[in-house]
Amino acid sequence: MSIPRNEYPRPQLVRTKWVNLNGEWDFAFDDQNIGLSEKWFxxxxxxDKKIIVPFAYQTELSGIHDPSFHDIVWYAREFTVPKDWQGQRIILHFGAVDYRAWVYINGQYAGSHEGGHVSFSLDITNQLTWGVEKVVVRVEDPSTDETIPRGKQSWVEKSASIWYTRTTGIWQTVWLEPVSSTNISKLGLTPDIDHGDIIVELEISGEFVNKKAEIEINFKGKRVASDTIEIFEPYNKRSIHLYNRKIFRTSFHHIGWNWSPENPNLFDIKISLKDNENQQILDVVDSYFGMRKVHIENGMVYLNNKxxxxxxxxxxxxxxQGLLTAPTDNDFKRDIELALGMGFNGCRKxxxxxxxxxxxxxxxxxxxVWGECPAFPSYSEDAVARLTKEWIEIIERDYNHPSIIAWVPGNESWGVPFIKANKQQQHHSLALYHLIHSLDQTRLVISNDGWELTKTDICAIHNYNHGSKDETAKYEDFKExxxxxxxxxxxxxxxxxxxADGFDYQGEPIILTEFGGIGFKVGEDNGWGYTSVKNSEEFVADYRRVMEAVYASKALHGFCYTQLTDVEQEINGLLTFNREPKCDLTRIKEINDIWHTNIVKL
Structure with missing residues (x-):
């Protein structure tokens, strides 16, 4: 049996040695919560069950396919650590486990994590026998707790409206990795296109005295820069200039070195951590970065100063088949290629x-990419703490990806229903806005996408009031x-x-970030859309009608159409849930490309 999702899971910090633990695990429901008292670890x-990791038990690909509520589940599997890893620290990585996880190695507690959407790692070296090992994971995912960040995951058993089947437990890759006792534990890469620099931040774990980090940077196969950082403390920062006349004989600005959708140029970077005394290599990591800049100016979003x-x-x-987990790595690629093929240049995730x-x-x-975290449904101090913790971990994990240009900490006042006038909920929105900016100065932050915005970098508006083709008055109101x-x-x-009360427009770019949602039933699918059509010709015509209203605006500086695919009972995607086109996609691209010639330049 092949290992599912066997691609390297952490593309921004790559080491050559690793072992994938996806595949068949033992599994059990613990509906009576007796596992701890009976020491199931x-x-x-x-x-009594088997499950295919990394697919949640609710999914078809897990082999269980049970959508009912089971708030406590257990996983177990045996594994062996390669013998040539002895003498190193062995790290167990979890891509994501929803929502709380406790991990045991050979019956010994190894660590825990709360938060269902980002990665965590445990050093399990001291629990290993160097024979046949066993990992056991206990997971709690409270089905009806509305104070945990759950986004679109339904808190009733049957999915309906805009709420979908839940995901419980392990839903991203589990893997092992050996590292030296002195290793690179964190890598931050911040582009500065105005000066042609990449700012490299390294955090070193272990004994850092008398160590050095050798950095090599390549662009399209050519060495463009190298540097050596003498390590004197755990945290190290260096700004490295990339412009080298001897290699390029011209400015980078004239040869297309920046990252954009039109030219997704990437630099490769290798960092070797060495002992200064004996030149022993302690750690080697590979990564990449894109030189790109995002800012707002004159009521517009600028990418690379344009x-x-x-x-x-x-x-x-x-x-x-996989709910939140893509069946294969190629499914990610194909979704992006389909969107690009329709003339979109990005997505709001x-x-x-x-x-x-x-x-x-x-x-x-x-x-x-606009990055977003699932919202909690009900406001409380615990909910605030949980969401805040997840945002810190999200930004730490995903900071180096050049494709992400904006963070969206709030959506349509979900979890903050009284934000219009409630000062506490407004402070929560402001706190997230400023927290994210304090962690990441390279991206935009949208405080409450849709309406009742507080402090925000983009005025993001949702409007589905375009009506059907026969509702001409409603359409004219939408257009106006x-x-x-x-x-x-x-x-x-x-x-x-x-x-929200006390906040007003401060000149930020205005973008229509949800609209459309034209429903079109294909095959046996049943569901709903904001409006509906009967065939592909009507679908294209209605898409054109809605987009003509957007393109006629003298103030919008972008849009986000709802949505890429159908999802369960929502049949308002441009593609079906199985990614089948609902029409000739080149016709969608023709409509999206109208902007290049007809839109009013701001």
């Missing part, structure tokens, strides 16, 4: 922290509501104002 415990019109598509990242492999393909194919800056800022498309 012991090495000789056996479970105004850039964003043509995004809402992407929720669900698959019929909606209510999901996506697998780093998606971001890898976005970086390499040239696809902008987008027409000018004044019309957009005065609109209340869902009965809510664009800004």
């Amino acid at each position: 012991h090495k000789n415990t056996s479970f 105004p850039y019109y964003q043509k995004l598509v809402l992407d929720q990242g669900y698959w019929p 909606h209510q999901k922290v996506e697998d780093p492999r998606f971001l890898y393909w976005a970086d390499h194919l040239g696809f902008l 509501s987008l027409s000018t800056k004044e019309d957009l800022l005065c609109s209340k498309p869902s009965g809510r104002g664009i800004y």
Whole structure:
């Protein structure tokens, strides 16, 4: 049996040695919560089911395919560590486990993690026997707890409306890696295109005295820079200039060195950590980066110091057989290629922290990404703490990906229903906005995508009020509501104002970040859309009609169409849930490309 999802799972920090632990694991439901008292974590415990990791038990690909609620589940499998790894620290990595995880190695507690959407790692060296090892994982995923970040995962058993089948437990790759006791534990790469520099930040774990880091940077196979950092403390920072006249004999700005959807140029970087005394290599990591800059100016988004019109598509990242987990790595690539083929230049990854492999393909194919974390449904102090913790971990994991140009910490006042006037909920929104900027100065932050915005870098508006083709008056109102800056800022498309009380427009770019959602049933699929059509010709015509209203606006500086694919009962995608086109996709591209010739330049 082949190992599912066997690609290297951490593309921004690559080491050559690793072991994939995906595949068949033992599995059990613990509906009575007796596993701890009965010590199911012991090495000789056996479970009554089998599951295919990294697919959640609710999915078809897991081999279980049970959508009912089971709030506590257990996993177990045996493994062996390669003998030539002895003498090194052995790290056990989990791509993502929803929602709380406790990990045991050979019956001994190794560590825990809370947060269902990002990676965590444990040093399991001291628990190993160097024979046949056993890992046991206990997971809690409270089905109806509305204070945990859950996004679109339904808190009732049957999915309905905009809420989908839940994901419980391991849903991204599990893997092992050996590292030296002195190793590179963190790598930050910050581009500065105005000076032609890449700012490299290294954190060193272990004994750092009398060590050095040798850095080599290549662009399209050519060495462009190298440097050596003498290590005197755990945290190290160096700005490395990339422009080298001897190699390029011209400015980078004239040969297309920056990263963009049109030219997704990437630099390769290798860092070797060495002992100064004996020149022993302690650690080697490979990564990559893109030289790109995002900022706002004159009411527009600028990419690499030029105004850039964003043509995004809402992407929720669900698959019929794997739910939140893509069946294969190629599924990530294909989704991006389909979107690019329709004339979109990016996506808003909606209510999901996506697998780093998606971001890898976005970086390499040239696809902008707005990153978003699932919201909690109900406000509480615990909910605030949980969401804040996840955002810190999200930014740490995904900071180096050039494709990500914006973070979206809030959506349509989810979890903060009284933000219009409630000062506590407004402070929460402001706190996330400033926290994210304090961690990441290279990207934009949208405080509450849709309406009731507080402090924000983009005025992001949702409006599905385009009506059907026969509702001409409704369509004209929709078109007028987008027409000018004044019309957009005065609109209340869902009965809510664009800004919360005490906040107003400060000149930020205005983007229509949700609209469309034209429903079209293909085959036996049943469901809903914001409007509906009966065939592919009507589908293309209605898409054109809606986009003509967007392109007629004198104030919009981009859009995000809902949505890329159908998801369960939502049949309002440009593609079916199985990624089958609902029409000739070149016709969608023709409509999206109208912007190049007809849109009013801001």
